[in-house]
Amino acid sequence: MDYLKNAFNKVGWFLPAYVQVGFLERVAKQIDDDVVCEKTLAPYLAQIYSPENLAAMVSERYHTVPFVNEYQEIISESVEAHFLGLDHIAVSGLMPVIEGAGKKLAGSRNVEVGSIRSVFVNLAEDCRKEVTDKQIGAVNEIISMLDAFINFTDSNLYINSKKYPFSDNTNRHGILHGAFADSDYGEAINFYKAIGAIDFLCFISALRAPISCFAPSTTEASNSLSLYYRLCLKLAKQKPKPANKAIKSD
Template sequence: MSSHNLDIYREAFNGVGWFIPPYVSMGFLSRMVARIRNNSNAMSQDALEEFLALIYSEENLAAMVTERFHKVPLVCDYKTIISEAITAHFMRLDHIAVAGLLPCIEGIGRKLADSRSVPVTSITSVFVNLAEDCKTQVTTHNIGAVGEIVSMMDSFIDFTTNHLYVNSARYPLADNTNRHGILHGAFGDVEYGKPINFYKAIASIEFLCFVAGLNHPVGIFAPDHTPASKLLAAYYTGCLLNSLNRPLSP
C-alpha cells in the first residue's frame, strides 16, 4: 500500500479555492504548488485561471468528451448537457457554461452515491460521504496510489464544503464559483461568468468521472487523444475564433 500522500498539494490548492484534480500530470501540479508556496501560500483567481486554461484546453476537454463523458456509466447520462456547456465555454458564453454544468455535478454525484449505497442527507453530504466511501474503497482494496487518492478525496471534500456549496453570502473569493449564488440568482452578470467558473465546474465533473472509474473498466487514468477527439478539438478552436467576431451585447 502506498503511504505517499499529496497533503501539501491539498493545502495549497484548497487555500486558493481549488482542489487536487484528476487526469493532470504531477509535474504540472507541482509547478502550481511551487507558485502558490513561493507567493506566501496565495494566488489570485486571475492567476489560477491562467493555469486552469492550460489544463482544460480544447485538446484535453475534447478527449474527455469522446473517451470519458460519453462512455462512463452515470456520467454519460449527462453527456449532451456537458458537451453543450463545453461548447458554450469555447464560444465564451461562460455564464451559460457554468450554469449548465452545476445541475450535472449534483445529478452525477447523487447517482454515484446511490450506486454505492452511500447515505445522503443534504447536497453537501453527497460529496462528503461519496469521497469518504471512495477513501475506504481504495484503502481496503489497495487501488492505485492509495495515499494520493485519499488526499484527492479530502481535497474535494474541502472544495465542495467551503466553496462550491457554502452559503453564497460567505463565499470567500472574487470568482464566485458557488452553486447557490449562481443557480438561485443571487449573483448577477458582473459577479460571475468568467472562464474560471467553468474550469472549476468541469473539473468537478472530471473528479466524479474519476470516482466512477474506480468501479468501471475505463479506469482512473487520463484518456488518450484520438482521431475523434482531435476533430472535436478543432471544432472547439473554431468556436473560440468565432467568438472573437460575436457582436457586442446591447
C-alpha cells in the same frame, strides 16, 4: 500530495483528475511563493482544460462513465458554450450535472444522501474507506485528492453564497438560485472549476467501473472536435459586445 492539496485548496481549487503530478507541483510551488493566487489561477487551468484535452474527454470519456454518461449531451453543450465565450451558460449547465451524477454515484454505493452538501462529503468518505481497505492504486495520492475535493465542495461549491470566500463566485447556490447577477460570475475560471468537478466524478466512478484512471488519448474524432473548439474560440473573439443598459428597479 498533502502539500499539493493544501496549496490548491488555498486558492479555492482541488487536486484535479487526469493531470500529471509534475504540472501540479509547478503550480503549487508558484502558489506557495505567492506568484499565483485565486485571481491569477485561470491561465493555468486553461492549460488543463484546453480544446485538445476537453475534446478527448467529450469524444472518448464522458459517454463511457457510469452515471456521468447520462448527462453527456449537457456536458458537451456546456463545453461548446465555454469555447464560444458563453461561460454563464456553460457553468449553469454543468451545476445540475454535478449534483445529478453525484447523487447517483452516492446511491450506487448506498451512501446516505441528506443535503446536497453532504452528498459529496459522504461520497468521498466512502471512496476514501474503499481505497484504504482495498489498497486501490496509489492510496496516499488518491486520499489526498478525495480530501481536497471534500474541502472544495464543502467550503466553496456548496457553502452559503454570502459566505463564499473567493472572488470568482463558483458557488452552486448563488448561481442556480439567482443570487449572482451577470457581473458576479461567468468567467472561464467558473467553468474550469465546474468541469473539473465533473472530471473528478468520472475518477470516482472509475474506482469501480472498468475505466482508465488516466486521461484519454487523442483520436481522429477528438482531433476534429478540438479543431472545432479552436474555431469557436476565434468566433468568440469576433462576437460583438452588447451595449450596457442600466435597468431601473421599481
